[in-house]
Amino acid sequence: QSVLTQPPSxxxxxxxxxxISCSGSSSNIGDNYVSWFxxxxxxxxxxxxxxxxxxxxxxxxxxxxxKSGTSATLGITGLxxxxxxxxxxxxxxSSLSAWLFGGGTKLTVL
Amino acid sequence: QVQLQESGPGLVKPSETLSLACTVxxxxxxxxxxxxxxxxxxKGLEWIGHVFHTGRIDYNPSLxxxxxxxxxxxxxxxxLRMNSVTAADSALYYCAxxxxxxxxxxxxxxxxxxx
Numbered sequence: 001q002s003v004l005t006q007p008p009s010x011x012x013x014x015x016x017x018x019x020i021s022c023s024g025s026s027s028n029i030g031d032n033y034v035s036w037f038x039x040x041x042x043x044x045x046x047x048x049x050x051x052x053x054x055x056x057x058x059x060x061x062x063x064x065x066x067k068s069g070t071s072a073t074l075g076i077t078g079l080x081x082x083x084x085x086x087x088x089x090x091x092x093x094s095s096l097s098a099w100l101f102g103g104g105t106k107l108t109v110l
Numbered sequence: 111q112v113q114l115q116e117s118g119p120g121l122v123k124p125s126e127t128l129s130l131a132c133t134v135x136x137x138x139x140x141x142x143x144x145x146x147x148x149x150x151x152x153k154g155l156e157w158i159g160h161v162f163h164t165g166r167i168d169y170n171p172s173l174x175x176x177x178x179x180x181x182x183x184x185x186x187x188x189x190l191r192m193n194s195v196t197a198a199d200s201a202l203y204y205c206a207x208x209x210x211x212x213x214x215x216x217x218x219x220x221x222x223x224x225x
Binding site for chain 2: 002096100
């Protein structure tokens with residue numbers, strides 16, 4: 001059971017928008033920046049979002065991040081079949097002095 | 111561009127020690143936190159720990175009693191030792207480096223714990 005809670009799966013049609021939530025607590029999401037990672041099968045994770053809502057330069061603006069209190073959200077617009085992957089949130093926990101990952105969310109583009 | 115390469119044992123016997131070395135090419139060893147993250151088959155990501163060039167090391171509390179990190183900047187390597195391994199430690203182990211908007215990962219090395 002992860003300290004950061006994500007839905008196991010989400011799905012949406014091509015071209016639509018999807019949101020993936022990540023719920024934590026005051027010692028992690030509430031106190032530190034959140035990152036989001038994308039992972040395709042048999043490949044290493046890739047950073048999509050850092051510092052809650054910033055994108056590395058190579059990440060398209062279809063991907064966005066937001067945070068409110070102890071929850072964070074990854075948004076993906078204009079869904080493409082190539083977006084089918086597992087998505088993980090991550091953040092530092094100030095009480096544990098440890099990095100945490102959410103349990104991951106599998107995105108299916110129907 | 112930073113690149114990471116894992117060197118792992120492949121197979122480790124139960125109760126023995128897993129040793130993993132991560133070699134860094136490109137970039138500065140002083141710019142990033144150097145981490146090891148593992149992923150059991152079909153499961154999520156688990157952070158094991160990280161080391162910074164200042165000597166700061168943080169560990170996953172659930173693994174702290176069995177894990178030791180080290181950093182050799184002259185060799186551009188950081189290393190993990192995990193003792194008393196069990197089948198639950200079988201996983202794909204990734205070496206990673208990152209700070210802020212930069213995140214670099216190795217391709218991962220599969221470690222199987224079995225007699």
